[in-house]
Structures are given as structure tokens and as C-alpha cells.
Amino acid sequence: MRRPFFQAPQQPPRAVPQTPREPLRRPEPSPDEYRLKLLSAVNSIPPLPSTLNQLIGMLNNEMASAGQIASVIERDSVLSGSVLKCVNSAYYGLPNRVSSIRHAVTLLGFKTVRNLALAFSMRRMLTQSQPARALYGSYSRHALGCAFFTQFLASYTRSHDPEAAFAAGLFHDVGKLLIFTTAPMAVLQIIERWEAGEESWEDLEREFLHVTHSELSAIVLEAWKLPVAIQNAARYHHDPDACPPDPEQDPEKPALSLAWLVHAADAAVRSEGMEAVSSEHRPPEGPEEAFRHLGLESAASVLLEQFREEFHGLQGVFQ
Incomplete structure (x- = not known):
């Protein structure tokens, strides 16, 4: 059989449009599941930074001395700098610049300095x-x-x-x-x-x-x-x-x-x-x-x- 002079190109099969699939959504936890998740988060909460842990321990220790608190803060150079910046601010209005944690403890009391350190430690834990x-x-x-x-x-x-x-x-x-x-x-x-x-x-x-x-x-x-x-x-x-x-x-x-x-x-x-x-x-x-x-x-x-x-x-x- 002779082939025709011109043969139309064969059309490719028409694609059937596909309905896009919605991504599978994980069901939202139930209230009881959320509760267990949160309690587990408490149980697995990372240990506190060493400095913050020691400062919190001193809240329970009536025998903690000014020297002990100063030593804990001084071992953390970033924390020491933050506390001294606060102590030297206009808020406290001290007449002379304070250059050491021990001097700050002498002027303001060890409990005040400890609480400033707690606040700065909490701040740093949040930002990290x-x-x-x-x-x-x-x-x-x-x-x-x-x-x-x-x-x-x-x-x-x-x-x-x-x-x-x-x-x-x-x-x-x-x-x-x-x-x-x-x-x-x-x-x-x-x-x-x-x-x-x-x-x-x-x-x-x-x-x-x-x-x-x-x-x-x-x-x-x-x-x-x-x-x-x-x-x-x-x-x-x-x-x-x-x-x-x-x-x-x-x-x-x-x-x-x-x-x-x-x-x-x-x-x-x-x-x-x-x-x-x-x-x-x-x-x-x-x-x-x-x-x-x-x-x-x-x-x-x-x-x-x-x-x-x-x-x-x-x-x-x-x-």
C-alpha cells in the first residue's frame, strides 16, 4: 500500500488534569496529649546554666555568704559585666564607679546583687x-x-x-x-x-x-x-x-x-x-x-x- 504524500503527525495522548492532592495534615493533639507533652517537656527541661543553678540554690541557703555569691558571679565574665553595668546605672545613683562584684555586694547587699544576677541569667537563657x-x-x-x-x-x-x-x-x-x-x-x-x-x-x-x-x-x-x-x-x-x-x-x-x-x-x-x-x-x-x-x-x-x-x-x- 502506498503511503500518503503527507501524514499528519500523531497527536500525543491528552493529559488528564490531575486534582492536586492536599498535603497530609497531622491531627492536632488532644488536650490530654498536650498535657502529657507539656509535662514531659518539664521532665526533660535542659539543666539550668551552672551560674543560674548555683544562684537559685543560694535562695534556699540561709548560710550563703556575700563572698560565695560574689565568687559565683565573678566566674562568669559576661554576667559580671552585665551586673556591674546595672549597678553603675543612674537607677542606683552611686556617687563613685563600682568596678568589682565584691564592691557591689558591699554597697548594695548580696541579696540585691544576687537578684540582679538572676535576672540577667534568665535573660541570657531566653535569648539563647x-x-x-x-x-x-x-x-x-x-x-x-x-x-x-x-x-x-x-x-x-x-x-x-x-x-x-x-x-x-x-x-x-x-x-x-x-x-x-x-x-x-x-x-x-x-x-x-x-x-x-x-x-x-x-x-x-x-x-x-x-x-x-x-x-x-x-x-x-x-x-x-x-x-x-x-x-x-x-x-x-x-x-x-x-x-x-x-x-x-x-x-x-x-x-x-x-x-x-x-x-x-x-x-x-x-x-x-x-x-x-x-x-x-x-x-x-x-x-x-x-x-x-x-x-x-x-x-x-x-x-x-x-x-x-x-x-x-x-x-x-x-x-
């Missing part, structure tokens, strides 16, 4: 963790504000050791940091519901995680071997009436538990715009109710103004 770094600014401002305001209230009411109050304020929300870095998708859901309604943050944590940041904070602080009063202040800072009596509390001032001081400080610094999580749809509640409980309603405006002035001068040192 990649997930925590994004939260560093808002979280650290809130933690430092609470630390100084709780210390401020303890001194004003003469109800607690001001240095223990500082540590209670500094570490009260460490469980929130654990939640943000371990369960970020659940946090987004919590924020969405929190902004849209009137539910409390802790109620939403219970719904989505079956555990609250306050409970996790207390568990972390127990693992770090902080005093029981500081653990309880973290556990009950959103429900201070439920807090058992502090072992070191002044029996003549039963209403002034460390949990109540942290609760008041937490409300005060949030009202000043220092929130770990903020939203224009959920403006922070003021500290008036907490101040009334502490018997400080008449002094509230003066205390807040004094805190603004003093903390503003110190905050820049921690940037």
Missing part, C-alpha cells in the same frame, strides 16, 4: 533558646516588671523578704514560656478565643491543654528547687485566695501572702502595658481590686507613679 527568642521582648519586660514591683510591694508592706519576692515575680510565668515553645498551635487557638470573648486565659488553657501555665510554673520551680513559698506564688498568682499560708509569712498579716503580692504586681505591670500577651480587644484589668485586698487602695496611684519612674530608669539596662 531559638523558640524563646521571639518572645523575649514582651516576656522579659513582664517578668522584670513583676519582679521589681513584687519586691517593691514586699518592702512597702514589710510582709516578706523583698529578695524572695523579687524571685517570685521573676519566675511566676515561666510555665507560659514552656507552653508557647512546646504547643504553639494551641496557643494560636487560645489567643483567637481569648480575643473574641470574655473567657480567662487560664480557663482556655484548661480547655485546650488540660493544664495551666500557673501549674506548670510551680512544677518547673519545684524541679529547680526554689522555696515552696515561691512555688506557691507561681501556682496561685491568678487565684491567690486559694494559696496555703506561706511558711515565712508574717502571721500578723495573713492577707499579704506572696501569691497576693505577685497577683497585684502582675495586674499593675499589665496595666502599664507590660504584658506577655496583649490585645487591643482585651485591655488589661487594673490592679485596683488587688490593691484593695492588700489595704493599699489609698496609696495605689503613688506606688504606680514611683514604679514608673524607677523602672523606666532600670529597664534600659536590661535591653
Whole structure:
């Protein structure tokens, strides 16, 4: 058979359009699974940096001397430099420059210097963790504000050791940091519901995680071997009436538990715009109710103004 002079090219088979497959999505953990994940994160939390671990140990050791604390800080050159920068700031207003940790301890007292070292150590631990770094600014401002305001209230009411109050304020929300870095998708859901309604943050944590940041904070602080009063202040800072009596509390001032001081400080610094999580749809509640409980309603405006002035001068040192 003769072939035709021209033969049309053979058409390739038409491709059937394929419906793109959606990527497989892993199901979101259940609240119980989140709870187990968070508790496991507490159990597997990396050991504290050596310097911070030793400083926390000294919170429990009434026999710790000024020389011992100075020695611990001096062995960490970065920490020593940060503490000395703070000591020489306008906040403390010392007439002469301080050039050694031991001199700082002599002038300010070893507990004050120890707490500055705790704050700087906590700051460094946050900035060295990649997930925590994004939260560093808002979280650290809130933690430092609470630390100084709780210390401020303890001194004003003469109800607690001001240095223990500082540590209670500094570490009260460490469980929130654990939640943000371990369960970020659940946090987004919590924020969405929190902004849209009137539910409390802790109620939403219970719904989505079956555990609250306050409970996790207390568990972390127990693992770090902080005093029981500081653990309880973290556990009950959103429900201070439920807090058992502090072992070191002044029996003549039963209403002034460390949990109540942290609760008041937490409300005060949030009202000043220092929130770990903020939203224009959920403006922070003021500290008036907490101040009334502490018997400080008449002094509230003066205390807040004094805190603004003093903390503003110190905050820049921690940037």
C-alpha cells in the first residue's frame, strides 16, 4: 500500500488534569496529649546554666555568704559585666564607679546583687533558646516588671523578704514560656478565643491543654528547687485566695501572702502595658481590686507613679 504524500503527525495522548492532592495534615493533639507533652517537656527541661543553678540554690541557703555569691558571679565574665553595668546605672545613683562584684555586694547587699544576677541569667537563657527568642521582648519586660514591683510591694508592706519576692515575680510565668515553645498551635487557638470573648486565659488553657501555665510554673520551680513559698506564688498568682499560708509569712498579716503580692504586681505591670500577651480587644484589668485586698487602695496611684519612674530608669539596662 502506498503511503500518503503527507501524514499528519500523531497527536500525543491528552493529559488528564490531575486534582492536586492536599498535603497530609497531622491531627492536632488532644488536650490530654498536650498535657502529657507539656509535662514531659518539664521532665526533660535542659539543666539550668551552672551560674543560674548555683544562684537559685543560694535562695534556699540561709548560710550563703556575700563572698560565695560574689565568687559565683565573678566566674562568669559576661554576667559580671552585665551586673556591674546595672549597678553603675543612674537607677542606683552611686556617687563613685563600682568596678568589682565584691564592691557591689558591699554597697548594695548580696541579696540585691544576687537578684540582679538572676535576672540577667534568665535573660541570657531566653535569648539563647531559638523558640524563646521571639518572645523575649514582651516576656522579659513582664517578668522584670513583676519582679521589681513584687519586691517593691514586699518592702512597702514589710510582709516578706523583698529578695524572695523579687524571685517570685521573676519566675511566676515561666510555665507560659514552656507552653508557647512546646504547643504553639494551641496557643494560636487560645489567643483567637481569648480575643473574641470574655473567657480567662487560664480557663482556655484548661480547655485546650488540660493544664495551666500557673501549674506548670510551680512544677518547673519545684524541679529547680526554689522555696515552696515561691512555688506557691507561681501556682496561685491568678487565684491567690486559694494559696496555703506561706511558711515565712508574717502571721500578723495573713492577707499579704506572696501569691497576693505577685497577683497585684502582675495586674499593675499589665496595666502599664507590660504584658506577655496583649490585645487591643482585651485591655488589661487594673490592679485596683488587688490593691484593695492588700489595704493599699489609698496609696495605689503613688506606688504606680514611683514604679514608673524607677523602672523606666532600670529597664534600659536590661535591653
